[in-house]
Amino acid sequence: MTQDLQIEIISTDKISPELDKQIDQLDHLAFADEKHDDPEFNSIDWSSHIEYMALGRVDNELVTLLGLLKREILVGKKPVWVAGVGGVATHPSWQKRGFSSTLLNVAEKFMREEMKVPFGLLVCADERRSFYGRAGWKLIADKLFFIQNGERRSLKTSVMILPLSTEVWPSGEIDLRGLPW
Numbered sequence: 459m460t461q462d463l464q465i466e467i468i469s470t471d472k473i474s475p476e477l478d479k480q481i482d483q484l485d486h487l488a489f490a491d492e493k494h495d496d497p498e499f500n501s502i503d504w505s506s507h508i509e510y511m512a513l514g515r516v517d518n519e520l521v522t523l524l525g526l527l528k529r530e531i532l533v534g535k536k537p538v539w540v541a542g543v544g545g546v547a548t549h550p551s552w553q554k555r556g557f558s559s560t561l562l563n564v565a566e567k568f569m570r571e572e573m574k575v576p577f578g579l580l581v582c583a584d585e586r587r588s589f590y591g592r593a594g595w596k597l598i599a600d601k602l603f604f605i606q607n608g609e610r611r612s613l614k615t616s617v618m619i620l621p622l623s624t625e626v627w628p629s630g631e632i633d634l635r636g637l638p639w
């Protein structure tokens with residue numbers, strides 16, 4: 459039942475300290491049991507330059523969220539603008555009701571119409587591919603490159619894109635040119 463879900467997309471500079479606390483609490487609960495195959499994973503700094511948060515509430519309680527940022531990355535030799543989607547999470551007590559899928563749908567419209575980028579891009583664990591696949595995301599790589607403290611590093615992960623225009627994804631390795639999200 460998703461009809462009770464109230465969704466807003468808010469610029470992160472408008473987030474109050476109280477809301478920030480609620481977001482942190484939900485993140486900690488949702489990601490508490492997260493495990494990673496890549497041993498490098500725990501040494502990665504994730505980008506803190508999130509520009510927007512998509513938030514879903516039921517009766518004023520924050521139950522689902524995701525973060526969005528805009529970045530020009532490199533694919534092969536071609537610069538490509540993407541909307542990065544990260545921190546996708548639903549409170550454990552509210553999972554499997556379609557809330558995150560609904561939020562992803564609303565975020566898709568926002569990425570296309572407000573962020574005006576040709577693609578969304580996210581990384582996820584292999585077992586989440588089908589979840590994002592049902593929301594229109596396509597697997598395009600099992601590895602990407604990023605920069606942390608001036609060092610170019612690689613991450614083995616499922617890399618998925620969401621086509622938002624008729625633009626075709628170029629071939630070549632993916633370089634986020636900064637921290638991952």
Ligand SMILES: CC(C)(COP(=O)(O)OP(=O)(O)OC[C@H]1O[C@@H](n2cnc3c(N)ncnc32)[C@H](O)[C@@H]1OP(=O)(O)O)[C@@H](O)C(=O)NCCC(=O)NCCS
Nearest residue numbers: 459488489546547548553554555556557558559582588589
């Ligand atoms: C991944 C996550 C965000 C999904 O949130 P969610 O709100 O439960 O997502 P949805 O309800 O839209 O879909 C989840 C599943 O429930 C199913 N579902 C949706 N509505 C349902 C319903 N009414 N009854 C039963 N199942 C339902 C979906 O088909 C989906 O199945 P799948 O996992 O096999 O793909 C959530 O599990 C979570 O926070 N996980 C921990 C953090 C994490 O791993 N985030 C992803 C980082 S990439």
